[in-house]
Amino acid sequence: MALFSLTRxxxxxxxxxxxxxxxxxxxxxxxxxxxIPLSALVFKTFTLTWEQFWAAVTGPRVLASYQLTFxxxxxxxxxxxxxxLLIAWVLVRYxxxxxxVVDALVDLPFALPTAVAGISLTALLAxxxxxxxxxxxxxxxxxxxxxxxxxxxxxxxxxxxxxxxQPVLEDTEKELEEAATCLGATRWQTFSRVIFPSxxxxxxxxxxxAFARAIGEYGSVIFIxxxxxxxxxxxxxxxxxxxxxxxxxxxxxxxxxxxxISFCLLLVINALQAWQRRRTGAPA
Amino acid sequence: xxxxxxxxxxLAISGLAATSASAQTLLxxxxxxxxxxxxxxxxxxxxxxKKTTGKDVKIDQAHGGSSAQARxxxxxxEADVVTMNTTxxxxxxxxxxxxxxxxxxxxxxxxxxxSSTMLFLTRNGNPKGIKDWDDLIKPGVQVIIVNxxxxxNGRMAYLAAWAYARKKGQxxxxxxxxxxKLFKNVPILAKGGRDATTIFLQRNIGDVLVTFESxxxxxxxxxxxxxxxxxxxxxxxxADNPVAVVERTVAKKGTGELAKAxxxxxxxxxxQEIAAKHALRPRSPALLKKYASTFKPIQLVPVxxxxxxxxxxxxxxxxxxxxxxxxxxxx
Numbered sequence: 001m002a003l004f005s006l007t008r009x010x011x012x013x014x015x016x017x018x019x020x021x022x023x024x025x026x027x028x029x030x031x032x033x034x035x036i037p038l039s040a041l042v043f044k045t046f047t048l049t050w051e052q053f054w055a056a057v058t059g060p061r062v063l064a065s066y067q068l069t070f071x072x073x074x075x076x077x078x079x080x081x082x083x084x085l086l087i088a089w090v091l092v093r094y095x096x097x098x099x100x101v102v103d104a105l106v107d108l109p110f111a112l113p114t115a116v117a118g119i120s121l122t123a124l125l126a127x128x129x130x131x132x133x134x135x136x137x138x139x140x141x142x143x144x145x146x147x148x149x150x151x152x153x154x155x156x157x158x159x160x161x162x163x164x165x166q167p168v169l170e171d172t173e174k175e176l177e178e179a180a181t182c183l184g185a186t187r188w189q190t191f192s193r194v195i196f197p198s199x200x201x202x203x204x205x206x207x208x209x210a211f212a213r214a215i216g217e218y219g220s221v222i223f224i225x226x227x228x229x230x231x232x233x234x235x236x237x238x239x240x241x242x243x244x245x246x247x248x249x250x251x252x253x254x255x256x257x258x259x260x261i262s263f264c265l266l267l268v269i270n271a272l273q274a275w276q277r278r279r280t281g282a283p284a
Numbered sequence: 285x286x287x288x289x290x291x292x293x294x295l296a297i298s299g300l301a302a303t304s305a306s307a308q309t310l311l312x313x314x315x316x317x318x319x320x321x322x323x324x325x326x327x328x329x330x331x332x333x334k335k336t337t338g339k340d341v342k343i344d345q346a347h348g349g350s351s352a353q354a355r356x357x358x359x360x361x362e363a364d365v366v367t368m369n370t371t372x373x374x375x376x377x378x379x380x381x382x383x384x385x386x387x388x389x390x391x392x393x394x395x396x397x398x399s400s401t402m403l404f405l406t407r408n409g410n411p412k413g414i415k416d417w418d419d420l421i422k423p424g425v426q427v428i429i430v431n432x433x434x435x436x437n438g439r440m441a442y443l444a445a446w447a448y449a450r451k452k453g454q455x456x457x458x459x460x461x462x463x464x465k466l467f468k469n470v471p472i473l474a475k476g477g478r479d480a481t482t483i484f485l486q487r488n489i490g491d492v493l494v495t496f497e498s499x500x501x502x503x504x505x506x507x508x509x510x511x512x513x514x515x516x517x518x519x520x521x522x523a524d525n526p527v528a529v530v531e532r533t534v535a536k537k538g539t540g541e542l543a544k545a546x547x548x549x550x551x552x553x554x555x556q557e558i559a560a561k562h563a564l565r566p567r568s569p570a571l572l573k574k575y576a577s578t579f580k581p582i583q584l585v586p587v588x589x590x591x592x593x594x595x596x597x598x599x600x601x602x603x604x605x606x607x608x609x610x611x612x613x614x615x
Contacts, residue, residue, distance in 0.1 A: 059604055059605065060613045123487075127487070128487060144471065222475050226471070227473045227474070227475060228472065229433075241431075244351050245602060246351070246355075246376050247603070
């Protein structure tokens with residue numbers, strides 16, 4: 001027994017599980033949680049013929065809804081990239097009274113039931129709401145049209161950008177910026193050449209997450225959108241509408257299209273990230 | 285003394301255990317706005333069942349959108365009975381063998397113990413002078429209706445408007461044009477009945493809300509009386525509230541008799557009166573008369589008169605590519 005343990009101890013004993021175990025675990029877990037539900041989705045659409053599938057996913061209302069869902073999600077994610085970065089920057093670089101509270105506020109859209117968010121945003125922005133009553137005389141309508149969709153999606157997507165950029169910003173060395181300044185860089189050059197490249201991958205991740213989250217969002221959008229066909233119907237509403245007429249297969253067909261588009265977009269974003277890392281010479 | 289107490293406690297516990305074991309439970313899957321009605325009805329039924337059979341029974345409720353509930357039952361929710369506000373929801377369960385194929389014949393009045401109809405709610409004093417369906421298609425009138433794609437409330441409003449046009453002697457093509465004009469005056473399509481009420485009363489959008497008669501009671505309760513005027517159009521549609529026993533569940537749980545008794549009692553005078561108090565139209569003519577102030581007599585059109593059945597109306601009007609889609613997609 002002692003001999004055995006002696007011979008064993010020559011090989012360094014690993015505390016963490018090895019590649020085989022972890023890969024096995026990863027695959028099993030991903031299958032259970034992600035792949036099996038998603039393949040059930042795909043199998044359900046197989047009950048349709050190709051023509052039926054095509055008709056279900058290319059109706060005029062459906063096409064208009066893709067445009068709104070992906071367009072509004074893109075705008076919302078871009079807005080969140082700009083303002084999320086700003087918020088993360090302030091939270092990392094400055095100390096002020098109530099910083100902990102502000103920090104906690106950022107997470108609120110994560111925790112809040114989305115329907116609650118939708119209802120409160122509508123109450124604020126509708127023509128008789130606290131904010132809406134001042135904007136409507138100016139001709140600015142923010143609720144019950146696509147603007148409302150964008151606003152709801154900005155709300156739910158904000159934490160994704162802040163929370164991915166924040167830790168990276170914390171790790172960037174202030175000395176680099178000081179060195180850049182010493183070497184004569186302007187403030188813009190310091191930002192664009194020194195700070196931005198180091199946080200760009202995180203920013204891109206945050207963008208991808210906020211975007212993906214926005215595409216699937218239903219609860220908050222539905223109360224503020226107005227839901228008029230061809231104008232303010234989001235794709236998840238089309239899916240619910242199809243379920244409402246017991247068209248399970250049609251609903252899953254639209255879902256599969258969303259899934260494929262989202263997956264492709266996320267792949268592109270991942271590729272962008274990899275390319276960006278190679279370009280800046282950071283370890284991939 | 286101490287021993288006695290102990291015995292008492294043991295007896296009480298075993299008694300409790302015995303009753304809870306013998307008390308059958310029944311799950312009623314129902315639609316959202318029926319919550320208040322079934323709360324009152326369940327209390328009445330439990331008392332009635334105890335009195336007539338001596339047995340205790342516990343009724344649980346599951347509420348949600350009518351067709352969402354039907355899907356849940358189809359997917360395996362173990363409801364003993366379904367009480368819906370659209371016959372298509374029960375048709376769907378029947379076509380999948382979850383409820384009996386001839387469910388509509390199992391109880392009187394096509395298995396619909398109560399019904400409702402569509403009416404208008406206008407702002408207090410009716411500033412736009414809305415009296416009938418024709419007033420809803422006038423330029424400048426904003427109408428709040430539920431999206432027929434997502435709510436039975438909206439489908440009934442659509443069919444009621446169509447039936448009105450037909451009753452006036454118009455052809456189907458003219459009726460389609462009429463309904464198209466009506467939906468052009470709809471700035472927001474609400475997701476469901478309650479959402480529509482919120483848009484109309486809390487967001488203050490629109491001049492008139494088309495909704496179920498039974499919604500008026502809850503509007504008065506939630507928002508205070510006198511905020512809205514109920515306007516009855518000259519013609520409206522009958523919206524049956526059908527019920528059925530879920531054969532799949534009762535076969536498994538052995539609750540068939542209880543489920544039938546539960547639904548039968550909906551036709552009793554006591555239950556019909558509870559329904560009337562919740563502004564659901566009772567079947568009994570005497571009760572309709574008694575609550576004449578709630579149920580003003582108007583010309584009521586059954587769905588079968590112009591649409592065959594709700595399932596057929598669903599196919600022609602509301603499914604993808606149907607008549608409702610054409611309002612928005614055909615210019």
